[in-house]
Amino acid sequence: MKSFLQFIFIASAALTISCQSNTSNDQIEEVENSVNASKEKEHDVNKWHDGPVYFETTSGRSLHDAGAFQGALANCNTYGHYEGDGETLAVYEKDQSYHGEIDVEVVEINKQLNVCGSLNVNDELVVNKGGTLNMGGDLLVQGDLVINHGGHMVIEGNVFIEGNLILKNDAIVRFLGEKNSIEVLGKAKISKKSNIEGQFKDISRIF
Incomplete structure (x- = not known):
């Protein structure tokens, strides 16, 4: 026992x-x-966003080759430079178009914003219903990029988001041309009823 x-x-x-x-x-x-x-x-924020690349033209330095963009940005050389403050770029009552480098805290779009060059948003970028962002060049958003119901974003270039990418119902993201890329360090919150179109390099493999 x-x-x-x-x-x-x-x-x-x-x-x-x-x-x-x-x-x-x-x-x-x-x-x-x-x-x-x-x-x-882990990510080196300078991996691709090393600052704008300039081209030498007959009229001086330019952020892109003549005729580089399509659609709404085809005539972007005629756009003026952004002369607002560095706080909020608000597109509420009428369309706005800019050429060159823009560095602001927040962008909120209810109408149409056309930018060719570089757009650096230190906090949040929001496209609301009826709003459209036409972006040619480099877009850097250090906070969240939000496209609400019925908002549109058209890209010819590179998108880098340190925060989250949020696409709500009927949001549309369209890439024009072939040399596009997008990278998101945060989360991708993408509605099944949103639309993503065109050719692009999905660096973060979120789509």
């Missing part, structure tokens, strides 16, 4: 050690997965 009890005690101890070992392995695996996930998020 004594030998049988000793056998039961030894078997129980071995089972306990085995369970502890499995739990430890699971915890290590979770930590490793967490570390790997963190590594996947």
